[in-house]
Amino acid sequence: MRGMADPAPPPVTDLATVFPDLERIRRRALAGDLGGAVDDIALVGDRRSPDQGVAWDVLARSEGLDEVVAARLAEDPHDHAARTLAAHRLLLATEEAVGQPGSELTADRFAEVHERLRRAEQVLLRLCAEDPGDPQPWVLRLWSAALLGLPAGEVRRRHARLAALEPGHTEGRRLLVRALAPPPGGSWDASLAAAREASSAAPAGGVEATVLAAAHLARWRLEGSGRERGYLKDAGVLTELEDVADRFRALPCPSHFAWVRPHTELAVLFGVAGRPDRARAHFRALGDLVDGPTWSAAGHHSDALATLRASALAEGAGR
């Protein structure tokens, strides 16, 4: 039996403070060179790489970006990078406004959120038309489809357009799985089927395999409001999670920073499911880092998970 671990320092959620590549992209953008920052994202991996998705996310979450984007758009309302980031910011703001799964919105808040999404959609529709070869607006349209609750046929169409540009786009797969889930308006059968398809096609060591873990995490959060453990204790679910985790850890992950989110997801899932050994292995792989949104989604289990994390880190690092 393990003793009480010493408290660990709070986890680092801003990846730009750890990874110089991400820090450079952010610095360049905040200095006003949005086009240069987007060019740098292109260099962090190929276009389907999950690392690019992380780089876009880190950049879009940068404090002060709104002012830079607004200034750039005032100079050139047609600037492609600025409009892409403006749409990204609108979706991020919507995500924050919508809050946790199952939380209620007032009618006014709902109208405000939808108005914001409609604005983002207008920007993205035009970006896709102007540059049909750029996958990022299509990634954002998949996200937007999930937030709007568009029907599965439209979600699949958007994913097919992205896949035609970049087959096997990791972030696109994740967003497809999310957009097919209920909510917004799909079904867990469809969502999990898409996740299993993506996971089974993924190479060992690749983050692509963990799309299924993300789907189970989403279902647990929604069905159990982040409290009940029951869903994650189901033998079938646990077996799938263990299989995903084993394949993810079978070989060194080729991604530079995209491994943070799946390790965090698996740490949370195994921690809540009562598999502390497995959870600790993922915490050790994470070291100081966790994925912020996933970590904050642990809800009522966050104290227990923090303790688990502390004990894992006390045992020593080793990704």
Add this chain to the structure above:
Amino acid sequence: MTAVHETRVCGLPALHAPRDDGGCAAGLVFRVGGADENLAVRGVTHLVEHLALRAAGLEAVHRYRALDDVVTSFSAEGSPEHVADVLNTVCGALRRPPLEHLEEARDALRAEEEARPDAQVRAAAMMRWGATGRGLASYPEIGLDGLDEDLVGIWASAAFTQANVVLWVSGREAPYGLDLALPQGDLPPLPDTAPVLPRTPAWFAVPGTDVVQLTGLVPRGPAADVLGRLLQRALAHELAPSGATAQVRVEAHDARSALVRVLATGTPHLRDGLAGAVVDALARVRWGRLGAGDREAVTLAEHDADRPDHDPALLEARAVDHLLGRPTPSRAERVAALHAVSADAVRAAAEALHDSALVQVPTPGLDWAGLSAVPASSSSAVEGREHPVRGGGRTTLVIGVEGVTLRSAAGLVTVRYRDLAAMESFADGGRWLVGRDGFRVHVEPTVYELGPDEVARIDEAVDAARVVRLPARTADRLPRPAEAPAAARRGLAGRLAGRRGRRG
């Protein structure tokens, strides 16, 4: 030298395109169609047309054409003698319709209604224009049974005259022996086409269909034709991965406007993604970069336009334009105008299409694409006595001196007597009122707490010329209180369902 001569034949204005290949075709185009009728007598022009076609032995080859709502055409091709014989017979039948065949013609119209090829998308005209003018194209011919010999005869002599016709002839000369005497009359203005839609672009849903239809109005001209071609290309690109198909048609609407119609068809599995594909295709034409493929599309358009002026289809279209007051360019001018179309002009046409777009979708909605939902309820109610639904419930029928309102939790539907398009009047007491904006209210004594006195008050207030009288329905066809419609369920079922309800 123009290849088409404006002349007069048998006292009628005529367009003659000489040809020396021995071929002969000719036709008569009248500026009258279903849009000139009112809902209560909808179908009378079509009925006269069928009587004339039947007399000329052409009824079997007649097909319903959705855009024939402002013109009626007759044509023949073959030897000059045959052509003259057909047109002479048609004019004879228009002067003196063979009313002894009225019932057969009525049957033919009913059969056409049952087989309408545009059944899935027929609501669009009504959604845009209501239950008058161009909007009537959506409706079944509800007054068909009441069109008697007198009315048909009067309509024929008023609607098919020497003042609203153009003869076109493709041949060495006008066929010998033409006798095209027609009554005197007037050239009527085009029906008022003020839309009832408060704003566009807009969408409405027709559940149970697997199609998406976008319609919109753009300025007529070569840019509209090129827009149609580029949109077709963009749609092919958008739909290729799914296996769905789409067709784009650009048709004359009036002298200044063309109606663009995009019809995308998929399977139930694909239908929810069809609307997005259509929206993206239009966005590509509005904002995307044009390329070599687009240039090829323009070249193809030029090729198609480079037809001899004596081409019968072209000549007939020219005759329509003559009636609409639009000059028609020569062959060389047509091709040159297409060649000179600029990207800016196509984009302007695409913007016009977007701004006026009305999109029918299988499942709601298209707000995400910046379109508004077509209003599902009226903006106001009439004042009057309230008649709740029998057996209790929240739905109430209000009957006042101005009109009727159906009020339910879902909203209001109002038809004012002064805005009545038609009222179907059943001998059993049922009254179905259709407003000019397309909304309808069914007043049913078996559904609401009202009696013969209230029904009589409605009958007194309604213009008798707008009433379609129908026999009593059998007891098993009378609606029950549980069938009280929710006010906001307007859509196709609420607005066009009269025919099915009546015939069961």
